[in-house]
Amino acid sequence: DxxxxxxxxxxxxxxxxxxxxxxxxxxxxxNMFWYRQDPGLGLRLIYFSYDVKMKEKGDIPEGxxxxxxxxxxxxxxxxxxSTNQTSMYLCATIEGGHTEAFFGQGTRLTVV
Amino acid sequence: KNQVEQSPQSxxxxxxxxxxxxxNYTVSPFSNLRWYKQDTGRGPVSLxxxxxxxxxxxxxxxxxxxxxxxxxxxxxxxxxxxxxSASYICVVISSNAGxxxxxxxxxxxxxxx
Numbered sequence: 695d696x697x698x699x700x701x702x703x704x705x706x707x708x709x710x711x712x713x714x715x716x717x718x719x720x721x722x723x724x725n726m727f728w729y730r731q732d733p734g735l736g737l738r739l740i741y742f743s744y745d746v747k748m749k750e751k752g753d754i755p756e757g758x759x760x761x762x763x764x765x766x767x768x769x770x771x772x773x774x775x776s777t778n779q780t781s782m783y784l785c786a787t788i789e790g791g792h793t794e795a796f797f798g799q800g801t802r803l804t805v806v
Numbered sequence: 807k808n809q810v811e812q813s814p815q816s817x818x819x820x821x822x823x824x825x826x827x828x829x830n831y832t833v834s835p836f837s838n839l840r841w842y843k844q845d846t847g848r849g850p851v852s853l854x855x856x857x858x859x860x861x862x863x864x865x866x867x868x869x870x871x872x873x874x875x876x877x878x879x880x881x882x883x884x885x886x887x888x889x890x891s892a893s894y895i896c897v898v899i900s901s902n903a904g905x906x907x908x909x910x911x912x913x914x915x916x917x918x919x
Contacts, residue, residue, distance in 0.1 A: 698849075703847075725906060727906075727907065734911075736895075736909055736910070736911040736912060737895075737909045739907075742906070782847075784849055784850075786907070788899070788906060788907065793837070793838055793855060793857075793899070794840065794852055794855065794899075795840070795852075795897060795899065795907055796852075797842075797849035797850045797851070798849050799848055799849045800847065800848060800849045802847065
């Protein structure tokens, strides 16, 4: 079974803090994604990566950055957390055959 | 622009009843379509995959259909259970690296006793 593990289920941070969300997958997938999910807006792509050290902006990259130093790990960084970044964050991977996307359990981030 | 639209947005049914969720898509190039179930506060989990050549596929009480000509898919849930209460998300997977996953907005299903 493919495992996509996000470092935290719930996180509470203060405005202005630097926040790291980690995602680790164990199936050697090349493609990894970070989404945020908000009521009424569905899943929106923040960043994705198709290889180590490669990254591409998604639809809403502002206020975020990413790091992919190793194939199995894709980190999302909130440089200076703001209250409008309170959301559910989902990490996903997809294998080379593009037949299935696997999701982490999600991180519910609250910025106060 | 690639789009996936789902209907209805929300649905309430009584336990034991059947229901059908709809998904219309305009995604190119199309690789496959998956239905995911997402329980509250959890990540989505795949229920079934539909490839271009498949019309119908069942997974227990879930039956998915795909009409590649009209670009429509449906998810039929038979004899609903309370544990079916969740969001159901239609995801179209493309072979294009730039827009690999296109998500529908989801249908929020509530099954009441």
